[in-house]
Amino acid sequence: MKGGQALIKSLIDKGADTVFGYPGGQLLPLYDMIYDSDLKHILVRHEQCAAHAADGYARASGKVGVCIATSGPGATNLVTGIATAYMDSSPVLSIAGQVPTHLIGNDAFQEVDMIGITMPITKHNFQVMDANEIPAIVNSSFEIALSGRPGPIVIDLPKDIQEQELEEYRNELLDIPGYKPTKKGHGLQIKRAAQTIIKSKKPVILAGGGVISAGASSELKQLAEIINAPVTTSLLGKSSFPEDHPASMGMLGMHGRKVANISVDESDCLIAIGCRFSDRTTGKIDEFAPNATIIHIDVDPAEIGKNVEVDVPIVGDAKVVLQSMIKMLKKDTSGLDTLKWIEHVKKFNKNCIPRISFENDHPLKPQQVMKELAQALDEDTIMTTDVGQNQMWMAHFFNTTKPRTFISSGGLGTMGFGFPAAMGAKVAMPENDVVAVCGDGGFLMVCQDLATVKEYDIPVVVCVLDNRYLGMVAQWQKLFYDERMSHTHLGEVPDFVKLAESFGVRAERVEKVGETQQAMKDALKSGEPTLLDIIIDPDEILPMVPPGCGLTEIVGEYKVEREIPGDIRYKTPGKAQEGGD
Amino acid sequence: MPTKMEKSTEKNHIISALVEHKPGVLQRVAGLFTRRGFNIESITVGESEIPGLARMTIIAHGDQQVLEQITKQLNKLLDVIKVRDLEVDSTVKRELCLIKVHAPTEKVRSEIIQYANIFRGRIIDVSSEALTIEITGDSDKIDALTDLLKGFGIKELARTGPTAMSRGAKTI
Numbered sequence: 001m002k003g004g005q006a007l008i009k010s011l012i013d014k015g016a017d018t019v020f021g022y023p024g025g026q027l028l029p030l031y032d033m034i035y036d037s038d039l040k041h042i043l044v045r046h047e048q049c050a051a052h053a054a055d056g057y058a059r060a061s062g063k064v065g066v067c068i069a070t071s072g073p074g075a076t077n078l079v080t081g082i083a084t085a086y087m088d089s090s091p092v093l094s095i096a097g098q099v100p101t102h103l104i105g106n107d108a109f110q111e112v113d114m115i116g117i118t119m120p121i122t123k124h125n126f127q128v129m130d131a132n133e134i135p136a137i138v139n140s141s142f143e144i145a146l147s148g149r150p151g152p153i154v155i156d157l158p159k160d161i162q163e164q165e166l167e168e169y170r171n172e173l174l175d176i177p178g179y180k181p182t183k184k185g186h187g188l189q190i191k192r193a194a195q196t197i198i199k200s201k202k203p204v205i206l207a208g209g210g211v212i213s214a215g216a217s218s219e220l221k222q223l224a225e226i227i228n229a230p231v232t233t234s235l236l237g238k239s240s241f242p243e244d245h246p247a248s249m250g251m252l253g254m255h256g257r258k259v260a261n262i263s264v265d266e267s268d269c270l271i272a273i274g275c276r277f278s279d280r281t282t283g284k285i286d287e288f289a290p291n292a293t294i295i296h297i298d299v300d301p302a303e304i305g306k307n308v309e310v311d312v313p314i315v316g317d318a319k320v321v322l323q324s325m326i327k328m329l330k331k332d333t334s335g336l337d338t339l340k341w342i343e344h345v346k347k348f349n350k351n352c353i354p355r356i357s358f359e360n361d362h363p364l365k366p367q368q369v370m371k372e373l374a375q376a377l378d379e380d381t382i383m384t385t386d387v388g389q390n391q392m393w394m395a396h397f398f399n400t401t402k403p404r405t406f407i408s409s410g411g412l413g414t415m416g417f418g419f420p421a422a423m424g425a426k427v428a429m430p431e432n433d434v435v436a437v438c439g440d441g442g443f444l445m446v447c448q449d450l451a452t453v454k455e456y457d458i459p460v461v462v463c464v465l466d467n468r469y470l471g472m473v474a475q476w477q478k479l480f481y482d483e484r485m486s487h488t489h490l491g492e493v494p495d496f497v498k499l500a501e502s503f504g505v506r507a508e509r510v511e512k513v514g515e516t517q518q519a520m521k522d523a524l525k526s527g528e529p530t531l532l533d534i535i536i537d538p539d540e541i542l543p544m545v546p547p548g549c550g551l552t553e554i555v556g557e558y559k560v561e562r563e564i565p566g567d568i569r570y571k572t573p574g575k576a577q578e579g580g581d
Numbered sequence: 582m583p584t585k586m587e588k589s590t591e592k593n594h595i596i597s598a599l600v601e602h603k604p605g606v607l608q609r610v611a612g613l614f615t616r617r618g619f620n621i622e623s624i625t626v627g628e629s630e631i632p633g634l635a636r637m638t639i640i641a642h643g644d645q646q647v648l649e650q651i652t653k654q655l656n657k658l659l660d661v662i663k664v665r666d667l668e669v670d671s672t673v674k675r676e677l678c679l680i681k682v683h684a685p686t687e688k689v690r691s692e693i694i695q696y697a698n699i700f701r702g703r704i705i706d707v708s709s710e711a712l713t714i715e716i717t718g719d720s721d722k723i724d725a726l727t728d729l730l731k732g733f734g735i736k737e738l739a740r741t742g743p744t745a746m747s748r749g750a751k752t753i
């Protein structure tokens with residue numbers, strides 16, 4: 001057996017049914033071996049899409065997503081996708097071709113130091129210098145990618161190693177004494193947390209992506225119901241808690257829902273689970289949850305105390321920790337006095353329900369589009385988003401109820417993520433409908449992969465929210481830069497319908513109320529990949545917390561289904577103080 | 582950043598880490614420090630008592646919270662097996678330094694040799710133009726000797742940066 005064959009066999013043995021890739025000179029041996037193997041390979045049209053597709057595959061299924069690219073430019077094209085997966089703790093395995101071992105270091109044709117480049121954006125990476133190690137490296141890569149805090153892995157595979165004959169196929173895990181993720185959580189700390197919760201009057205749960213990767217959604221719901229705590233999520237935590245639940249407050253943060261931002265501000269006990277307190281979630285850190293005792297459960301010890309000082313740290317797997325916490329809490333809830341709080345929040349929440357019906361507006365309001373999407377789709381539909389206003393509209397106005405049904409690039413905020421991630425999600429979960437909601441700018445960055453969904457018949461539906469603007473940047477320019485719209489107008493081209501049709505992909509333009517819903521239903525019925533070019537109002541803006549401000553300093557008016565009570569604090573903030581999108 | 586606690590004072594920390602002895606490990610550690618903006622004064626690395634493992638001694642500057650992050654982030658690297666923050670008071674810390682001093686005359690040479698003796702330094706090379714001194718000790722001692730020798734003209738100086746371990750029978 002040769003190195004390349006060993007790679008293929010170990011991938012298949014680990015359950016990687018499909019890989020996304022793009023060949024090249026240094027991968028010729030491997031691709032020659034893929035040619036008559038059982039490995040399903042999807043030829044993407046840009047390596048970045050291979051990485052995002054593997055990421056979408058991983059986030060939708062909870063399995064490792066695999067992508068392959070040739071050395072040099074192929075490998076560097078993966079980098080954005082790997083960084084995206086790293087920031088959002090997604091188990092993506094990238095296999096990169098490399099020049100033959102005797103040429104490494106010589107600046108050989110298409111040589112790049114992929115190990116060096118990806119060191120800061122992978123959980124770990126391996127350069128294979130002996131084909132005999134391939135099975136163990138692949139096996140260990142899956143193990144590392146999925147365990148503890150999940151994350152991406154890179155395997156750098158020189159050309160000659162692909163052809164080297166193995167002496168023996170041995171796939172036992174590598175001995176890595178430096179890697180022992182904690183699962184269980186410290187009993188005493190969990191007890192302290194339980195006692196703190198029982199004593200609190202205004203508990204709030206903040207759920208992050210860690211809840212989803214740990215598969216802890218049902219524990220999260222139990223906890224919320226036992227202690228009467230309202231639940232907010234980070235962007236990545238969306239779909240960890242059913243958003244039709246009366247205790248759901250939706251997303252927290254810069255672009256968060258008002259009820260969530262205000263309730264965290266008022267809370268006396270914040271239970272943060274599997275989240276990393278990113279600046280987009282906390283706003284100005286000194287003003288974050290000022291009255292709360294903070295309990296932080298995370299599988300990555302380095303996240304605890306990194307951004308926010310924590311009172312009760314618990315290192316462990318969210319599911320395992322919550323199970324023992326629930327057990328303790330269940331024994332005695334007599335001291336609990338949180339009913340008044342949850343009633344207060346529920347009432348407040350009702351008054352903050354965002355208005356989504358805009359039936360008389362033209363051009364279409366994004367809220368109306370979200371509403372019609374929700375009407376056309378079932379709760380098993382996997383939604384992916386791109387980055388920008390489209391993402392925030394989805395986060396706000398599109399409710400999700402089941403884990404792994406909302407996939408979005410949070411940490412890196414990578415435009416162009418939504419469509420290829422949807423492609424990967426559909427490959428992983430063929431029974432589920434998969435819909436990508438993209439901005440016109442972001443979709444154009446990856447539109448060449450319409451060829452892939454067509455050629456491989458991957459029936460995703462892409463909704464291009466067509467506002468002819470780099471909407472989110474334009475929003476900041478309007479709010480903080482005196483409406484000087486520097487280079488954010490996208491102009492008149494392309495015609496997205498014609499673009500899709502040139503790839504042989506079904507396409508439809510949507511301009512009026514009611515059409516989104518109908519077009520979506522038709523698309524799903526067709527069973528074909530479809531693009532919907534949805535023309536929306538470019539002037540619609542979500543209220544937001546300016547960077548450097550506390551979570552309650554919201555600019556802009558929320559449009560709500562009913563009027564808001566008068567006691568909400570508004571401040572007019574100054575100019576943006578730090579980094580943008 | 583601590584929100585509730587006053588920022589604790591910044592100082593130098595001695596971090597001892599047991600790591601896999603293989604290519605790329607130093608790059609991973611050094612890269613981590615640059616990327617996270619940790620302030621690092623020196624790093625030394627060499628074989629440890631365990632075959633296949635190396636010991637790194639890192640002197641880093643920061644407050645308690647920074648130290649905690651450094652330790653945790655180091656621990657996250659798969660090639661790092663153990664990390665300990667060594668208590669300054671109960672740690673022996675030594676550095677090796679080679680100093681080549683301008684010494685054109687007999688008189689100057691004997692003066693330099695006297696200084697070296699006081700600091701328990703050794704002369705390891707002599708020529709008609711220069712003397713090379715080897716000295717080990719804590720950083721202050723080396724500073725003191727190099728200060729004294731500056732007057733003669735230091736032609737070349739190479740310091741290893743400190744390596745360290747805790748006193749007594751304790752190991753990391």
Ligand SMILES: Cc1ncc(C[n+]2csc(CCOP(=O)(O)OP(=O)(O)O)c2C)c(N)n1
Nearest residue numbers: 388389390415439440441442469470471472
């Ligand atoms: C690859 C990349 N480049 C630039 C940005 C900065 N950025 C964030 S949102 C945004 C605008 C996105 O425009 P569009 O895709 O049309 O979405 P919209 O906001 O209009 O919904 C830009 C340029 C980014 N996040 N990613």
Ligand SMILES: [Mg+2]
Nearest residue numbers: 439440469471
């Ligand atoms: Mg746009």
